[in-house]
Amino acid sequence: MLEIKDLRVKLEDEDKQILKGVDLTVNAGEVHAIMGPNGSGKSTLSYVLSGRGGYEVTGGAASLDGTDLLDIEAEERAAEGLFLAFQYPVEIPGVGNMTFLRTAVNAQRKARGEEEMSAGEFLKVVRAKAKELKIDADMLKRPVNVGFSGGEKKRNEILQMAMLEPKMCILDETDSGLDVDAMKLVSEGVNALRSPERAFLVITHYQRLLDHIKPDVVHIMADGRIVKTGGPELALEVENNGYADILAEVA
Amino acid sequence: MALPKVKADATEALLATLTLPEGASEARQAALARVGAMGLPHGRDEYWKYTKPDTLTSVEAPQAALFHNDEGPLFDDVDRVKVVFVDGVFDAGASDDLAAEGLEIDLLADAMAADIHWVNDLYGVLETRGQVPVERPLAALNTAFATAGVAIRVTGKASKPVNLIYLHSDTGSDVRLHNVIKVEAGAEMTLLETGPAAARLNKVLEVDVADGAAFHHVRAQGRDHERRAVTHCFTRLGTESVFKSFTMTANGVLTRNECIIELTGDDAQAHVAGVCMGDGKDFHHDDTVFITHDAVNCESRQVFKKVLRNGATGVFQGKILVKEGAQKTDGYQISQSLLLDDDSQFLAKPELEIYADDVACSHGSTSGAIDDTALFYLRSRGVPEKAATDLLTLAFLAEALDEIEDEALADALRDRLEGWLGRHG
Ligand SMILES: Nc1ncnc2c1ncn2[C@@H]1O[C@H](COP(=O)(O)OP(=O)(O)OP(=O)(O)O)[C@@H](O)[C@H]1O
């Protein structure tokens, strides 16, 4: 589903290479985890895939079900089924959460040539999904993420994912800032979406999230590259010993 | 003191083309004398530093093409008393009966001819008070030569709003309208003003809000791209009275809206707000506000937001003057511009002048571009760039629109703003 080949990325305004040849293939139905030290390029990878500005691709390719991602706009990638749950969800004063969600859902439907969701249908669906994530009506009415706690913002990301039903979901440290109960809620939200047609790329520092969302494959990223790939046991190894051994081994 | 020659010449040239109406009132004659003494504004005047007045003072009004689109009339589903002027001439056929519970509505000419007491006590009076400490010669010119307008006395809680509808049908029309409104103690009304009025409009509104009275004002200036307007709103507020004014401006080559507010009774409240949408190098919009606090425990708010693109210019000059003894004043002022490109500009001159010691006044002015991070967030959810930009633009304007108390009126304006955004960019 997601195919990344030798992806190289630098900052647009600075002579700083961040991704130095990333290779990664995620098949439909799979859950992959990416771990790695701070600053190794995990978020950058997720931003570049979803189309954020400020980066320059200096080499390589990335495609989603055969569609060249790097060649199309951020909104087109979303309509193709790519979703990024942000490490730092953005506050948008003046735009109601409901308006935002509905605009997004209908924009994607329109881009795919599907019929837009009616106001009534949308309300019904969003209420049911919000309830599962324990997001109350008040949070839906407030401006996007404004005044939300860290954990509330993360749950709001998962709500967006549940509403948009993307096929490729990238979760960037969705577990950070979550309390134990919220972690369970979010994991349940993610697991409910797991299906043979959908894939997940979960960026995390902790085994705890992976206890709930069981990965098929675990990658270690360091200094802009995937340096090691293994099964779920690789995450346990990181949890127990940190990165020193792994990095020494691949150096 | 003699006027500089350029001023004297320009003033003389314009005055030579105008004649006072037959049997002109003392107020008009006095206003003419004021114009002669002050001279018309000139580009070198400090108060006109950011806005060139020459096309407002020229003998001939520059032509302005008419704007057409298929949007219906604004506030069409609001129950209101319609008073229609076409190029400044009252259109009885298009207007409703000038009557509503709680209101006495007369045409200005009739009211002046009939020598209605309160009209004579108000016409030109607030304008004259507003000439100090800053001169506003175009307002005095209006008082002298206004050809039409309304006189409204509010005696109770008005049963419906009055909508002054200013249609523009002649590409060369040069119009001076003058409205006087007296809101008696405890009374309440909402005034709506819509439309461009003319190729060049000079409009004055004088509103006397008595103790415990409330005046609400929502205005939408017409969307004719080439129209010009200079407007003045002079208001005086009594004890525990309320004045709330909101203006939406979309298009127009030149707009200068002055609002001069005097809080003379304790515990009064004055809010003045506006949004403006400008597209193109020839768009120039100026909000000039002067609020004088001369009583205890009054509150004033100024909230102005402008969206500027393709080289448009926005100006804000806002002053809060707190006089000696005006303790417990709460003055708030914010003016912000959203610049959608590097060619557009916003010039702001916020001022505070305070002679009392127990006051809370704040002011802020910013201009900035669309927030890139927010834009990417929206796009990453599938919202196309243009739609995302429009959503963020409306969000930027929201704080000003929130100043409108009546939700139906606010929604009607929001619709127009969305329509405007749909046509631009
Ligand atoms: N816009 C930017 N300007 C300057 N430096 C940047 C920018 N974006 C990324 N970087 C740098 O690139 C490197 C990779 O950052 P990135 O956020 O991708 O790391 P990460 O692996 O997600 O780290 P963390 O685990 O802390 O979230 C860091 O050194 C970071 O400082």
Ligand SMILES: [Mg+2]
């Ligand atoms: Mg990161």
